[in-house]
Amino acid sequence: MKETIGTVPLFDLNRSAHCNASLFQGVDLDTIKGIEADWTPVFNAAAPQNQPEDAHWEWAAKALQALRNPLSYELFGIEADAKTQGMMLVLKGGPKCFSRHPEHPRAPLVYLDFLATAPWNRPGLTATPIYKGVGRVLFMTAVSVSIEEEFAGRIGLHSLPGAEAFYRNRLKMTDMGEDAAYQNLRYFELSETQVKQLIAARP
């Protein structure tokens, strides 16, 4: 089931102004079809050297995963111009949801399983991206879920190489190094202190 849970700001790069978008929880068939119809052709049209690392992610399968296990999974998305501008799958419990950060070892956290912005919003894929801020809004939604679950906003995730700079430099997460148990992807955490700093710095 898909439900709109709020209005969020995105920066419209063509107009150089903020605009309102819809934040929704859950997913429906139209959203999945829309992603397949709108995102996939842009990914496929990208030159091999520009092929995004997440182009193979199957959001239909992820939606099914979330629907089958609503106890632990939450799916969120952002819509503007009647198109999905970004999607995110978070995990609220299970073995991945324990902190490795020295600030609070073993404390519970929300694990950000997948986060993707629509291809037309990515500077690496288009010379004229449409919206800025989709990834940040979705990430802050995960922080909100973590606070709601009494996890103080703590977030953990494994980053694809192309997104490492976003998590390390833009969101100021702690880079905890390569994880040999997870395809050698780098593991990042947003500690309680970093949550407070991120919220305070929020524009």
Place this chain on the structure above:
Amino acid sequence: MKRTMTLNLTETEMTVLERMCEEKGLSKTALVRQALRLYKSVDERLARGEKVFVESADKAEKAELMVL
């Protein structure tokens, strides 16, 4: 929608629950919710035929986790 239940625990169980809530900074509700998610996650893996192991810090011992 949330539903409410009454949970009857022994003195020992309640002591452990309260201590863990204090350590983790969670309410009793949040801690039980997390315990349920972890239990379900492990149980589902075992039901699929996967195995869950616990290894000592020095890697000298490794035990398979069994779930009721």
